[in-house]
Amino acid sequence: MNSSIGKAYMSTASSSAGRKAGDAAAAAAAAADQFPAGLRVLVVDDDPTCLMILEKMLRTCLYEVTKCNRAETALSMLRENKNGFDVVISDVHMPDMDGFKLLEHIGLEMDLPVIMMSADDGKHVVMKGVTHGACDYLIKPVRIEALKNIWQHVVRKRKNEWKDFEQSGSVEEGDRQLKQSEDADYSSSANEGNWKSSKRRKDDEDETDERDDTSSLKKPRVVWSVELHQQFVAAVNQLGIDKAVPKKILELMNVPGLTRENVASHLQKYRLYLRRLSGVSQHPGNLNNSFMSPQEATFGPLSSLSGLDLQTLAATGQLPAQSLVTLQSSGLGRPTGKSGIPMPLIDQRNIFSFENPKLRFGEGQQQHVNNNKQMNLLHGIPTTMEPKQLAGLHHGAQSMGNMNMQVASHGSQSSQNNPLLMQMAQPQARGQMLNDSSLGHAPRLLSPMGQPMLSNGIAANVPTRNGIQENIRAPSYNPVPQTSSMLNFPMNHASELPGNSYPLGSTPGISSLTPKVAFREDVNSDIKGSVGFLPSYDIFNDLDHHKPQNWELQNVGMTFDASQHSNSLQGNLNHAQSVLVQQGFSSGQMNGQNRSATVVSKTMFSSGDSTGHVNAQNGNQPLNSLLVDGTVRVKSETPTNLYPDDFGQEDLMSALLKQQDVIAPAEHEFDFDGYSLDNIPV
Amino acid sequence: MDRNRLQHQVACMRRSLFDQGYLDEPFIQLEELQDDANPNFVQEIVTLFYTNSARLIQNIEHALNSRPIDFNKLDDHMHQFKGSSSSIGAKKVTNECTVFRDYCSAENAEGCSRSFQQVKQEYAILRRKLEVYLQMVRQAAVSQTA
Numbered sequence: 001m002n003s004s005i006g007k008a009y010m011s012t013a014s015s016s017a018g019r020k021a022g023d024a025a026a027a028a029a030a031a032a033d034q035f036p037a038g039l040r041v042l043v044v045d046d047d048p049t050c051l052m053i054l055e056k057m058l059r060t061c062l063y064e065v066t067k068c069n070r071a072e073t074a075l076s077m078l079r080e081n082k083n084g085f086d087v088v089i090s091d092v093h094m095p096d097m098d099g100f101k102l103l104e105h106i107g108l109e110m111d112l113p114v115i116m117m118s119a120d121d122g123k124h125v126v127m128k129g130v131t132h133g134a135c136d137y138l139i140k141p142v143r144i145e146a147l148k149n150i151w152q153h154v155v156r157k158r159k160n161e162w163k164d165f166e167q168s169g170s171v172e173e174g175d176r177q178l179k180q181s182e183d184a185d186y187s188s189s190a191n192e193g194n195w196k197s198s199k200r201r202k203d204d205e206d207e208t209d210e211r212d213d214t215s216s217l218k219k220p221r222v223v224w225s226v227e228l229h230q231q232f233v234a235a236v237n238q239l240g241i242d243k244a245v246p247k248k249i250l251e252l253m254n255v256p257g258l259t260r261e262n263v264a265s266h267l268q269k270y271r272l273y274l275r276r277l278s279g280v281s282q283h284p285g286n287l288n289n290s291f292m293s294p295q296e297a298t299f300g301p302l303s304s305l306s307g308l309d310l311q312t313l314a315a316t317g318q319l320p321a322q323s324l325v326t327l328q329s330s331g332l333g334r335p336t337g338k339s340g341i342p343m344p345l346i347d348q349r350n351i352f353s354f355e356n357p358k359l360r361f362g363e364g365q366q367q368h369v370n371n372n373k374q375m376n377l378l379h380g381i382p383t384t385m386e387p388k389q390l391a392g393l394h395h396g397a398q399s400m401g402n403m404n405m406q407v408a409s410h411g412s413q414s415s416q417n418n419p420l421l422m423q424m425a426q427p428q429a430r431g432q433m434l435n436d437s438s439l440g441h442a443p444r445l446l447s448p449m450g451q452p453m454l455s456n457g458i459a460a461n462v463p464t465r466n467g468i469q470e471n472i473r474a475p476s477y478n479p480v481p482q483t484s485s486m487l488n489f490p491m492n493h494a495s496e497l498p499g500n501s502y503p504l505g506s507t508p509g510i511s512s513l514t515p516k517v518a519f520r521e522d523v524n525s526d527i528k529g530s531v532g533f534l535p536s537y538d539i540f541n542d543l544d545h546h547k548p549q550n551w552e553l554q555n556v557g558m559t560f561d562a563s564q565h566s567n568s569l570q571g572n573l574n575h576a577q578s579v580l581v582q583q584g585f586s587s588g589q590m591n592g593q594n595r596s597a598t599v600v601s602k603t604m605f606s607s608g609d610s611t612g613h614v615n616a617q618n619g620n621q622p623l624n625s626l627l628v629d630g631t632v633r634v635k636s637e638t639p640t641n642l643y644p645d646d647f648g649q650e651d652l653m654s655a656l657l658k659q660q661d662v663i664a665p666a667e668h669e670f671d672f673d674g675y676s677l678d679n680i681p682v
Numbered sequence: 683m684d685r686n687r688l689q690h691q692v693a694c695m696r697r698s699l700f701d702q703g704y705l706d707e708p709f710i711q712l713e714e715l716q717d718d719a720n721p722n723f724v725q726e727i728v729t730l731f732y733t734n735s736a737r738l739i740q741n742i743e744h745a746l747n748s749r750p751i752d753f754n755k756l757d758d759h760m761h762q763f764k765g766s767s768s769s770i771g772a773k774k775v776t777n778e779c780t781v782f783r784d785y786c787s788a789e790n791a792e793g794c795s796r797s798f799q800q801v802k803q804e805y806a807i808l809r810r811k812l813e814v815y816l817q818m819v820r821q822a823a824v825s826q827t828a
Contacts, residue, residue, distance in 0.1 A: 047762060047765055047766050047769070048730055048733075049731045049734050049766045049769055049770065050766065050769045052726070052727060053712065053715070053769055053770075056720065056723060057715060060717075091765075093758065093762065119765035120761070140765050140768060140769060141707075141708040141768045143707075143711060144711060144715070
């Protein structure tokens with residue numbers, strides 16, 4: 001039955017896919033006009049009765065529906081046609097794959113909004129949806145009214161991405177945001193109000209044109225896709241970072257249509273990024289204060305980030321091992337030495353985000369989307385790495401993945417409890433709860449000082465609502481590592497980003513975190529591994545698929561101190577490897593979970609496909625973001641595109657600057673099995 | 683006249699199905715989904731439901747008869763069946779499924795067995811009634827076009 005249905009499905013799918021591919025542009029334009037009509041929905045349910053009913057309901061809503069009765073088939077459809085769908089609706093209980101697993105996959109690989117549904121309305125299950133990043137959860141039997149509004153998740157996500165993109169360009173705004181959020185009470189519910197108002201304010205201020213004009217593409221920019229960035233990095237490495245001049249890089253890259261100017265500005269960003277990675281502590285003094293200083297906030301998931309960032313930094317080879325250790329030992333908020341671990345990771349992510357799937361409906365905010373993706377990465381990765389996580393990072397495996405997952409998923413949950421988390425979990429990534437979840441966790445992790453890190457004004461409003469990432473205006477929230485293992489991730493980049501531009505609601509902190517390096521003392525060893533995570537997260541979703549691989553980052557000039565990162569996470573970086581290499585990862589240790597913390601830009605490499613099934617939007621995900629250790633699977637709740645489409649040069653810069661800490665942990669797609677979210681006090 | 687009477691009968695039976703708790707809100711949603719593009723939507727869904735249910739019921743039987751009983755699997759199957767029947771608004775059937783799942787989680791094989799009988803019974807009753815009802819609906823529709 002499955003095969004026959006599968007075939008039937010396939011034909012449906014292929015025809016619709018073909019149709020889509022055929023008139024993508026026309027469809028997009030048309031769709032934009034009639035939005036939400038034409039929204040491309042993929043519905044997955046093993047029950048044929050439900051499937052048919054849903055299909056009919058969605059058609060009645062004027063959506064373009066593709067139905068699928070198997071998760072695996074759905075995944076391959078999505079992979080084959082990355083930009084072919086706008087939203088996925090999936091049942092929780094399916095015979096061939098758990099719905100949550102599918103959810104993770106999609107989040108990592110395609111970063112699409114996913115709505116879960118089930119006849120089970122138990123709090124536990126719904127919570128799981130949240131923690132895994134579902135942007136909504138519908139109880140069966142589903143009413144058509146519930147389906148009518150699913151378009152909001154698509155819009156929200158895109159909007160957040162766009163906002164992130166925009167945000168990255170304006171630190172002041174970020175500050176403003178931070179301030180607003182700061183005032184807010186950190187409890188999520190309380191924050192909600194504030195968040196809403198500040199968001200609305202921001203919306204009013206900034207987004208009017210964007211909102212109104214979803215169908216027009218903003219100024220065209222060069223899209224630094226994953227592949228493109230990889231080529232770039234390869235060229236740079238080949239020439240030697242010192243000798244890499246735009247002209248030569250351009251020649252080496254040999255990409256038609258690319259101009260020297262494009263390369264030059266990209267190079268500038270890249271250099272900044274590297275410098276940041278090297279841990280120059282630009283504002284040493286800030287470290288101490290930055291922790292809670294609102295202005296600097298913009299820290300996304302600090303905690304997790306820190307660990308990741310450190311790793312990333314280390315990975316990039318810029319951060320000497322000692323600094324890493326120092327950072328770690330200093331814990332968050334302690335400007336020990338290199339507190340300056342910038343969030344470059346995050347920024348990097350942003351900058352080098354992958355192409356985002358074109359905004360549908362003619363939205364021309366691809367770049368934003370990309371940005372978002374990056375953000376998502378971060379936020380997806382609960383930067384707040386709980387000690388466990390840290391340990392996991394270290395040793396690979398477990399915790400990171402779990403933590404991240406957990407965090408992410410709990411984001412929302414925790415957010416309520418942990419304002420910090422909320423902040424961290426901002427990444428709007430997919431407007432998913434995931435973001436929320438990360439936030440939620442974040443606090444946990446971080447709170448070294450026992451205070452909510454929400455310094456960054458991240459409104460801890462992490463909306464536990466469906467994917468309202470926006471709350472997380474991420475100002476950098478300093479993930480206060482709660483336990484010792486907090487990420488040393490320099491959450492507060494006080495240095496660079498003054499105003500953590502708050503990413504469009506999405507990743508808090510990630511996008512525009514002013515990384516304040518807040519190192520926690522406790523976090524030392526644990527974080528080691530995690531340090532240096534670059535926002536690039538590997539999209540390995542499935543640990544099972546991972547083949548333990550040691551990342552052999554050959555090309556990268558940076559040397560990732562593998563020892564530090566003893567995570568057993570192994571990144572399957574196949575594709576990422578090259579990129580990572582560039583980052584200087586020495587895979588070394590990553591074993592364990594085969595998760596590569598590749599820069600995750602949207603396209604996450606499914607671990608199983610290290611060979612190359614990189615579903616990155618652009619193919620290979622440039623692991624620019626430095627996957628810290630393979631294990632870090634960035635689960636991009638928000639589109640973690642390293643290369644935001646049309647990411648303007650300036651924006652990239654600012655994004656880079658801002659991003660700093662956000663990267664990491666936002667989405668660590670660590671094997672969350674190990675980590676039981678339930679443990680997370682919500 | 684004939685048509686009116688038929689329609690009246692249809693309306694009456696429909697109301698009684700709801701009043702007696704055989705059908706619930708989701709069924710109305712199905713009816714509302716029926717349109718010119720899918721004039722037999724309700725019938726199609728119900729038929730699909732029967733086919734699927736037959737399979738699920740068989741799975742449950744099998745799981746119940748196996749020794750030792752795998753309650754997780756049993757619950758899984760029943761969860762599916764419950765989801766399916768709730769999607770068409772089969773209220774009584776769904777309720778019995780819930781009872782079954784309670785026994786299942788308590789790992790009460792005897793209770794599962796008994797409640798499963800109830801599930802099957804409710805399912806059979808509903809199926810009969812629906813078949814009658816839908817046939818009447820068809821007749822009324824035909825008479826309308828006549």
